[in-house]
Amino acid sequence: MPPTKRISKEAIVDAAVEVLRSGGASAVNARSVAKKLGCSTQPIYLSFQSMNELKAAVTQQAVALHTRHVRDSLRIREDNTTLYSQYSRYSSYGLGFVRFAAQEKHLFRWLYLDGKQPGPRQDDVLLPEIVGAIVEEYGYPAELAQRLHRDMAYYSYGLAILANAGHLNLTDAELLASFRREFTALAAYYGVSPIPLRLRGSEEEKR
Numbered sequence: 001m002p003p004t005k006r007i008s009k010e011a012i013v014d015a016a017v018e019v020l021r022s023g024g025a026s027a028v029n030a031r032s033v034a035k036k037l038g039c040s041t042q043p044i045y046l047s048f049q050s051m052n053e054l055k056a057a058v059t060q061q062a063v064a065l066h067t068r069h070v071r072d073s074l075r076i077r078e079d080n081t082t083l084y085s086q087y088s089r090y091s092s093y094g095l096g097f098v099r100f101a102a103q104e105k106h107l108f109r110w111l112y113l114d115g116k117q118p119g120p121r122q123d124d125v126l127l128p129e130i131v132g133a134i135v136e137e138y139g140y141p142a143e144l145a146q147r148l149h150r151d152m153a154y155y156s157y158g159l160a161i162l163a164n165a166g167h168l169n170l171t172d173a174e175l176l177a178s179f180r181r182e183f184t185a186l187a188a189y190y191g192v193s194p195i196p197l198r199l200r201g202s203e204e205e206k207r
Helices: 009-023 030-037 042-047 051-078 089-103 105-113 127-138 142-164 172-190 197-206
Strands: none
Touching: 009 030, 009 042, 009 051, 009 105, 030 042, 051 089, 051 105, 089 105, 089 127, 089 142, 089 172, 105 142, 127 142, 127 197, 142 172
16 A cells, blocks of 8 residues: 555644635535545544544634634724724724624634534634723723623624625725614613723813
8 A cells, every 4th residue: 555645734624624615514524625635534534533623623723714804803903094093992803703704604604603513612702802802992890891792792793694695795994883883872771981991081072
């Protein structure tokens, strides 16, 4: 028999992620990953005890890609020359979430809709950081920030699912404005100011 082709564990995971991105969850199996790598299935089972173990690694890679999407939206906001700088850091998390759903359809479905991916995963990528951003920007207590974010997540998930299905045709500016409207409504419900701490002085003067 010819020697088994030496392929790293990382390369196998990368190939499985590419299969997922192009073909969806049902396409991820040993044969499709092996075909992507140009080898037999043997290297896969030498590195992973089962497909479930490989899929758990795919989940973690998908979370990392999602995190990168969110961080990219934060970097855009932090550029003070862009229109996004007028919006809160928290709004940028929502923008990154919806963008990810629109641009990485199969990865979003794998993480949030299929419900069958193995391995641990937070329901909300960067959840502690997101809640921390609300506390820092608005001065809310952590427990209130968690509740408000939970309610905002219902709204964000709806927009993300519409984007994932190709039924949401909003610009980034329109998305950010919609997040602001929803956040303002929820802040009124909870009886707190919807204005970030850094803007409260100037906003109150306008009134």
